[in-house]
Amino acid sequence: MSWYCYAVAEFAAENPAEGISGLRGSPVSAISGTGLTALASPVPDEEFAETALRENLESLPWLEEIARAHHAVVAEASRRTGVLPLRMATIYRDEQRVREMLAEHSASFAEALRRVRGHAEWGVKVFASLGGSPAPETPAEAPADGRSYLRQRLRQRQTREARATEAAEVAERIEKELAQLSADVHRHRTQDPALTGRADRNILNLACLVPDTGRDRFLARLADLRRSDVAGIEVEVTGPWAPYSFAGTS
Structure with missing residues (x-):
């Protein structure tokens, strides 16, 4: 045995x-x-x-x-x-x-x-819809020539890149804010849509070690972030959990 x-x-x-x-x-x-x-x-x-x-x-x-x-x-x-x-x-x-x-x-x-001791782990995931309202692959009115088509595709790519940059900046700001309310934070690898089951992209996957005495303040700030008016950004919180990410035993 x-x-x-x-x-x-x-x-x-x-x-x-x-x-x-x-x-x-x-x-x-x-x-x-x-x-x-x-x-x-x-x-x-x-x-x-x-x-x-x-x-x-x-x-x-x-x-x-x-x-x-x-x-x-x-x-x-x-x-x-x-x-x-x-x-x-x-x-x-x-x-x-x-x-x-x-x-x-x-x-x-x-x-x-x-x-x-006296802390719990909370999981915070940030998702971003980077596509917005994408133009169809074949527009209703096709570009007049090849050059117009390339310009159109360039504008679409630039729009996606701008949204990705904005989303990354939002994720960085959220991580910094939560770090100030946590005893420690650990950034996990972002998850593939096949795991999340969502169409939008997971841009931040964070574990926060939060003191029990600061729990209400932490959750209140997360509630504010979830009500954020940043288009296409969604914040998901789970917990409290045992401190898997901070045990240092694996």
Whole structure:
């Protein structure tokens, strides 16, 4: 039997994961050492041993199941105490190896827990419609000659480039404003439309580590930004989340 580790928390006399069910419905245990606690549950070796795990990681349905269970445990634990989410499918062969992991990384874990204590992660995505109302590929009234056609295409391209520049400036301004209201920010890669399911372009994908005491101010500013009259710009906010982007444990 191996141990699947979801997160690390500061040591507590009582199990901060008491009553939480993990993978396959197994209870989440607290394995403590060096002033820290790992939240973990037992998993079968035939599914999570190195060779089997490598094969299972190629299965999307299996990954989706594991991801849901992992995030559910982290989310519930984070409502009870400060946690550092661990990377999905972090496996150790026995409890002693889990304690050794806590000892090996005790200094970095303690520092990261201090940094995120009293904070939550909020996700902010900015989308831009860069096409506006594009001219049809074949205009109702065709250009008089080839030169006119090229001028028309040039104007269309310049319009798109101008909108892209404006959108980038808006995204930069939003990032700067939110950084002033956050303890830390992390810029993730923007997402492809295939992932977002949207026709407009994701121009900013930001994670913000926001102090709980500054939550209302942060959300109020986001509400202002969402009401912005900048044409074609939309701001999307999600959270609060456990501090995945700021755990420094992956």
